[in-house]
Amino acid sequence: MTTPSIHEWLGGTDALLRLTEVFYAKVRQDPVLAPVFADMGDDHPAHVATWLAEVFGGPAEYTAHHGGHAGMARHHLGRGITEEQRRRWVGLLQDAADEAGLPTDPESRAVFAYYVEWGSRMAIIYSGAAPPPIDESVEVPRWGWGQTPPWEG
Numbered sequence: 001m002t003t004p005s006i007h008e009w010l011g012g013t014d015a016l017l018r019l020t021e022v023f024y025a026k027v028r029q030d031p032v033l034a035p036v037f038a039d040m041g042d043d044h045p046a047h048v049a050t051w052l053a054e055v056f057g058g059p060a061e062y063t064a065h066h067g068g069h070a071g072m073a074r075h076h077l078g079r080g081i082t083e084e085q086r087r088r089w090v091g092l093l094q095d096a097a098d099e100a101g102l103p104t105d106p107e108s109r110a111v112f113a114y115y116v117e118w119g120s121r122m123a124i125i126y127s128g129a130a131p132p133p134i135d136e137s138v139e140v141p142r143w144g145w146g147q148t149p150p151w152e153g
């Protein structure tokens with residue numbers, strides 16, 4: 001039996017689209033985050049879902065159409081994301097995962113939280129005063145199940 005990708009386990013790109021639509025609706029209402037995302041376009045939730053799909057082992061569409069890792073990193077340059085904003089971002093994304101009906105098993109939620117914790121801290125680094133150089137050859141990270149492969153009984 002082959003282990004499903006995290007993308008498959010979470011319900012595929014449709015589930016991630018549900019997730020980001022719920023999430024950014026919350027962001028727009030949130031006093032800490034609404035000002036940060038005041039200028040985001042209507043396609044922002046879909047772009048983030050495309051990114052997450054690729055990270056979690058789905059199709060490499062962000063690389064194909066949105067500039068891959070370098071493109072994503074550039075969106076965060078100069079934004080000066082604070083720890084308070086990051087924490088709120090992570091908290092609302094986890095609330096959105098519940099509301100969007102993502103699986104609640106410990107294994108998939110653990111890898112989801114692992115990626116989001118890492119990625120949001122990277123976003124702070126790229127958004128800060130001394131971002132790392134943006135290297136076009138760096139690939140989109142591909143998250144694995146690590147210590148917590150899915151429990152399939």
Ligand code: HEM
Nearest residue numbers: 036039040044047048051075081085086089116119120123
């Ligand atoms: C795992 C963590 C994160 C991921 C995967 C992520 C992903 C992305 C992606 C894919 C884009 C580009 C969207 C597009 O092409 O339209 C983007 C833009 C952006 N992100 Fe993030 N992000 C993360 C964390 C954060 C955090 C913690 C903040 C701030 C609290 C943040 C603030 C922004 C802003 C302000 C933009 C630009 C929005 C605009 O177009 O006006 N990001 N992010």
